[in-house]
Amino acid sequence: MDFEIKRRTLLKASGAAAVTLAMPGILRAATPTVKVGVLEPLTGALAYNGTQSAAGAKFAAEKINAMGGIKSLGGAKIELVVVDAQSKPEIAAAGVDTLAQQEVCAFTGSSSSALGLASTQAAAKYNLAQVVSIGTAETIVSRGLANVFRFTPGINKCTSVALGNLQKLNEAAGHAVKTAAIVHEDGPFGSGMAKILATELPKQGIEIVETISHPTPQRDFSNIALRIKASKADILIPSNYLNEYTLMAKAIHQQRVDLKAIYSILGGAASNIKFVRENNAIAQYVMDCNHWYDPKKEESKELTKTVAAAKLDLTYDIMVSYASIQLIADALERAASTDRQKMIESLASSTFDKSIMPYGPTKFVHGDNVNSQPVNTQVRGENIELVFPKEYATAEAVFPIPASK
Amino acid sequence: MMKLNSTGQVVLILVAVAYLLGVYFISSPVWMGFTINALIVAVLALSWNVTGGFGGLSSFGHAVLYGTGAYTSAILQVTYGVNAWVALVAGIAMAAAVGGFIGALAFRYGVKGSYFALVTLAFAEVFRICAASFDFAGGGSGLQLKLAPGISNIQFADRTVLYTFLLAIVVLVMLLTAWIKYSRFGAYLVAVRENEDAARALGIDTYRIKVLAMAVSGAFGGLAGVLYLQLWLFIDSSIAYGSSVSIEALIGPIIGGAGTVWGPVLGTLGLHLIGEGAKTLLSNAPGLNFVLYAVVLICALRFMPNGLVGLAGRIGPFAKKESKDA
Numbered sequence: 079m080d081f082e083i084k085r086r087t088l089l090k091a092s093g094a095a096a097v098t099l100a101m102p103g104i105l106r107a108a109t110p111t112v113k114v115g116v117l118e119p120l121t122g123a124l125a126y127n128g129t130q131s132a133a134g135a136k137f138a139a140e141k142i143n144a145m146g147g148i149k150s151l152g153g154a155k156i157e158l159v160v161v162d163a164q165s166k167p168e169i170a171a172a173g174v175d176t177l178a179q180q181e182v183c184a185f186t187g188s189s190s191s192a193l194g195l196a197s198t199q200a201a202a203k204y205n206l207a208q209v210v211s212i213g214t215a216e217t218i219v220s221r222g223l224a225n226v227f228r229f230t231p232g233i234n235k236c237t238s239v240a241l242g243n244l245q246k247l248n249e250a251a252g253h254a255v256k257t258a259a260i261v262h263e264d265g266p267f268g269s270g271m272a273k274i275l276a277t278e279l280p281k282q283g284i285e286i287v288e289t290i291s292h293p294t295p296q297r298d299f300s301n302i303a304l305r306i307k308a309s310k311a312d313i314l315i316p317s318n319y320l321n322e323y324t325l326m327a328k329a330i331h332q333q334r335v336d337l338k339a340i341y342s343i344l345g346g347a348a349s350n351i352k353f354v355r356e357n358n359a360i361a362q363y364v365m366d367c368n369h370w371y372d373p374k375k376e377e378s379k380e381l382t383k384t385v386a387a388a389k390l391d392l393t394y395d396i397m398v399s400y401a402s403i404q405l406i407a408d409a410l411e412r413a414a415s416t417d418r419q420k421m422i423e424s425l426a427s428s429t430f431d432k433s434i435m436p437y438g439p440t441k442f443v444h445g446d447n448v449n450s451q452p453v454n455t456q457v458r459g460e461n462i463e464l465v466f467p468k469e470y471a472t473a474e475a476v477f478p479i480p481a482s483k
Numbered sequence: 484m485m486k487l488n489s490t491g492q493v494v495l496i497l498v499a500v501a502y503l504l505g506v507y508f509i510s511s512p513v514w515m516g517f518t519i520n521a522l523i524v525a526v527l528a529l530s531w532n533v534t535g536g537f538g539g540l541s542s543f544g545h546a547v548l549y550g551t552g553a554y555t556s557a558i559l560q561v562t563y564g565v566n567a568w569v570a571l572v573a574g575i576a577m578a579a580a581v582g583g584f585i586g587a588l589a590f591r592y593g594v595k596g597s598y599f600a601l602v603t604l605a606f607a608e609v610f611r612i613c614a615a616s617f618d619f620a621g622g623g624s625g626l627q628l629k630l631a632p633g634i635s636n637i638q639f640a641d642r643t644v645l646y647t648f649l650l651a652i653v654v655l656v657m658l659l660t661a662w663i664k665y666s667r668f669g670a671y672l673v674a675v676r677e678n679e680d681a682a683r684a685l686g687i688d689t690y691r692i693k694v695l696a697m698a699v700s701g702a703f704g705g706l707a708g709v710l711y712l713q714l715w716l717f718i719d720s721s722i723a724y725g726s727s728v729s730i731e732a733l734i735g736p737i738i739g740g741a742g743t744v745w746g747p748v749l750g751t752l753g754l755h756l757i758g759e760g761a762k763t764l765l766s767n768a769p770g771l772n773f774v775l776y777a778v779v780l781i782c783a784l785r786f787m788p789n790g791l792v793g794l795a796g797r798i799g800p801f802a803k804k805e806s807k808d809a
Contacts (some may be wrong), residue, residue, distance in 0.1 A: 131756070167717065171715065175512040192625070195715075202630075273622070
């Protein structure tokens with residue numbers, strides 16, 4: 079079989095091929111994108127939280143893009159640049175270099191205070207805004223860095239709200255709780271919390287009868303459970319991470335420790351549906367004061383469905399990360415620019431009140447959102463219900479734990 | 484500074500030098516950032532090399548020296564307002580003292596080999612728990628230095644200046660390592676590694692030599708800890724005394740070539756380059772980079788028993804079969 083390729087045919091074919099090959103570029107040009115960074119620990123000790131957070135950011139970006147993108151930028155779609163902080167502060171800081179090189183306009187992250195401290199400082203050198211999704215250490219916002227915007231409450235606010243709510247619950251229950259045992263991990267989070275509790279609980283008339291610290295990871299909680307049992311504490315206040323919280327709860331159940339309440343502040347598993355699903359009997363009536371969305375908002379309900387469709391656990395990491403991208407999108411909309419300085423100015427003047435979180439209009443004072451707040455949740459049946467504040471509540475709090483339990 | 488035995492070693496070192504100088508010309512904050520991290524780890528690796536490489540005293544707990552340097556400097560600066568340079572010297576001195584103390588205690592009772600490794604591991608863990616428990620060390624919350632850029636505070640706003648500073652320190656520590664290697668002390672240390680009984684029979688005070696080696700190693704390790712602190716301005720017990728620090732300390736020299744001057748630096752740089760390359764290559768699959776990293780590590784251990792320097796020593800016209808002279 080002979081083929082004769084004529085010059086004209088060749089030119090036509092080449093032209094058609096060139097147009098075809100150029101099409102993706104032309105299409106890309108038609109839909110501008112704006113890069114937003116997500117710096118999370120996708121590997122290492124905090125991998126679970128980081129992966130969940132990255133998923134939350136993805137859901138938010140998809141939702142915003144489906145709604146028409148950033149309108150002031152010609153409908154620009156949000157393109158997430160996800161970087162793994164590997165659960166190490168120095169890698170988190172190095173991740174900021176990657177984000178800066180990728181020319182993101184702002185970024186969110188990074189699931190822990192130690193990572194946040196390093197990343198915010200690294201970002202300051204690039205004048206790059208970081209919306210701190212989770213980072214409770216107050217030092218994150220006390221260094222005078224203009225690029226830091228902590229969207230969620232810090233440890234001081236979480237603790238004061240949690241203790242205030244505990245006092246209300248205890249008063250309503252006729253001061254059923256008189257003694258407390260504190261179990262905390264020996265890192266920055268747990269130790270800091272234990273210190274605050276040691277000062278504040280006696281002011282409420284609650285005597286601390288046992289304080290136990292443990293490292294992370296800790297695999298055997300039998301002795302800790304026995305010490306709690308021996309202390310005859312009415313309430314257990316744990317401050318530890320997901321795995322340790324789960325193992326501790328199991329040990330308490332196995333040792334038949336009789337408690338009137340388990341009340342966490344920023345608890346590792348108490349607001350985690352995976353814990354509830356896998357340890358349902360143990361998890362019943364566990365209370366937590368933590369980051370949580372407003373379950374009554376339509377967008378929250380949509381997110382719940384999206385997360386379920388993606389076969390993921392709905393955790394506060396997803397909620398907070400989702401809301402952080404919403405905040406960045408709003409700032410982009412108002413800045414109408416991807417310029418870093420304009421983004422910082424836009425975030426600093428933010429009064430955003432349409433996030434899925436139960437917050438008032440955003441107001442950053444020295445980088446801290448003063449209108450953020452933690453809420454109280456309680457495990458009830460298969461669900462995690464919001465019990466405080468009342469305007470967002472989906473159930474009445476049960477305190478103390480019913481005797482039959 | 485060194486005796487090069489083969490074309491391979493010359494090429495290897497030239498590549499490393501070219502890379503380190505090339506960072507100035509590659510306008511990439513990513514490369515600059517991860518090389519800065521690698522340089523701090525290189526100082527720690529050089530610290531491990533003094534005991535583990537020259538003396539055959541393999542430590543699994545070099546974090547104790549690294550963390551002590553960092554914590555001493557942090558406590559002095561945060562609690563007592565001491566100048567950063569003075570705190571740096573104090574951090575180095577305290578880490579050297581702790582190294583000497585651990586050595587004196589362990590070697591006094593004839594602890595050696597894997598038992599010595601376990602003793603150092605235990606010390607690192609004890610120090611970690613103490614740092615997390617005592618208020619003067621910040622407890623579990625760690626210690627945070629004030630952000631105050633300036634040479635007087637050893638905080639560099641310009642990353643090129645910071646890089647130059649760290650590079651100069653690595654060169655300085657390498658020069659000290661070379662001096663140790665070719666000094667009488669270094670020869671005694673190698674004698675202890677090769678056959679301690681024979682060394683003792685020849686009149687070497689092996690106990691004193693080993694304790695001194697731990698102190699020198701402590702000084703280098705403490706320096707690495709202080710550099711980390713000055714770079715990130717924050718430490719807590721896990722960052723300073725965590726087991727990952729001890730692993731990083733020994734892995735560089737083992738891959739690069741323990742008991743050589745260039746080995747720890749080449750190993751650390753190589754591993755960081757592989758890690759970064761794997762991360763870039765597999766950016767859509769976080770975690771897989773560690774798998775690739777581990778495969779490379781296993782291959783390196785299998786096929787390069789004397790590390791990169793040993794392998795390079797077998798290449799070229801003047802190659803020796805086994806070389807530890809780079």
